[in-house]
Each structure stands twice: as C-alpha cells, then as structure tokens.
Amino acid sequence: MKSKTGGKAKKSRQNEADARLKNLGKLLARAREQALARVRVLRKEEQDDAVELPADDLDVARSLEDIETDAGLIERYEYQLKAIDAALSRLERGRYGICEKCKEEIPIERLKAVPFAAYCIDCQKKRNERRRPGEGDVDEPSRNVWTPPEELKESVDE
Template sequence: MNIEQERKNRLKKMLNQMKEQILKEAREEIKKFQTGEKRQIVEAVMDDADLSVIDLSEDISLKQLSTHRDILKKIEEALRKLEEGTYGICEMCGDEIPEERLKILPFAIYCRDCQEKIEMIEKFESEEG
C-alpha cells in the first residue's frame, strides 16, 4: 500500500469514527424525546419559571440536533471528496491541506494560509460596513 492510500485510509477511518459519534449523540437526544424523559420533567413543573427552563432545554436539544445534522452533512461531503480524490485539497489555492489540520478540523476546505486570508477579508468587510 502506498503512502497516499495509507493517508486516505487514516482520514476515512477518522471521518467514519466522527460520524458514528455524532450519530450516537443524535440518537441519544432523540431517545430523550421518545422515552418521555422531557415529559417527566414537565410533569414535575411547579411554576412558569420551571416551564421556561423546559422550553430552553428543548430549544438546546433541538439546536444540538441541528448542529449534528450540519456536521453529518460536512462529514458526508468530506467522505465523498475522499473517494473522488479531492479531500484535503485547498479549494482556494489547490495546495494539500496538512493532515494535522484535517485531524483538528476534518471538514477544512482551505489551508491555514487561505483561511487566514479569508478571515482577514471578512474582518475588513465587517469593519467597513
């Protein structure tokens, strides 16, 4: 097996592990709603302040599920790119994104230098506007 294939296998394994972890967390959140865990809390509510805590808890759970969905989409896109051979290639300059960066930020689409340029431009534009 060549070095490039080994790198691809390592990255694929990392992405699949991350995908499984996100799916597990999402299943646990969904299970809380299905088993009535949230309902049991509602039955113990004493006043309006307790109700707002329940609402906030449900909002947070739904936001977490939404975040999980967004991350899963990014993982699926990264896996697709990995299969077609474009994963880990900066979409701006075309250079290879270091594996260390991909381990920290698996869905990075820019190398560090290009990401910094983009952030500087965004900061400049927000200060102007």
C-alpha cells in the same frame, strides 16, 4: 543503484499517501458515527423533555430552555454531519485533503484536528476574516466544541 532507490522512494510515497487516505477515511467514519450518536441522544432528550411535562412553571421554563439548547446542539451536529458527508464524497472523488480554494494539500495536522476541513488554514482564515472580522478563530481545532464555520455550511449546500 540510483534508479532502484528512486523507484523505491516513489513507491513508498504512494503507499504513504494510500495509508494516509485510508486512515483519514477511518477518522471521518468515526467522526460521523460520533456526530450521529450525539444527534440521536439529543433527539431523544428533546423528546423526553417534550413528553414529561413538569409540574410547576419554573420547571416548564427550564425545560423549554433545555429544548432550545438541544435544538441548537442538534443543528450544530447536523452541520457537522453534512460537512463529514461532503468530505467523504471528496474522498471518493480523490479530492479529499485538497484545499477547495487554492488546491494545495491541506496539512495532515489540520485534517487530524478537523477531518472534514474543506480549506487549508490560510484560505479558511481569509474566508473568516472577510465574512466576520474579529472571529477568525472560529475554526480553531483546539476548541472543545467545534463550531462549523458558516462557509463550510455553504460549501456543503452547493
């Protein structure tokens, strides 16, 4: 009786882990699609802005500003795409959801908020504090526009 229950529990834990990975894989794929779509829209806007030259100087200035903003956004989403690709490759290697630094499991809540997180919150905070004092909240999942932290970019480039 006891061993039977134990076996069952172990099996359902394995299923849970599988289901979790499957869901997170979906989440990542969706995040990737969204980022890709954003880049596509922004690229198109950038092109349109460049093609339709406005009539007066004020409009030119405004348009140039738009192009710069778009370029910044494109850059941001491209970082995000890189981070997502890195997360997908970790998923393939069975290392997804494991903190790159302390090798502990990254809490599911964090992965839901930032599906491509490479570090647990503690390690991310330590990295942020070390590099940019006072900007430890750069990876706050509650922010509407997620700004990929510098270190994420680096770990992607490795």
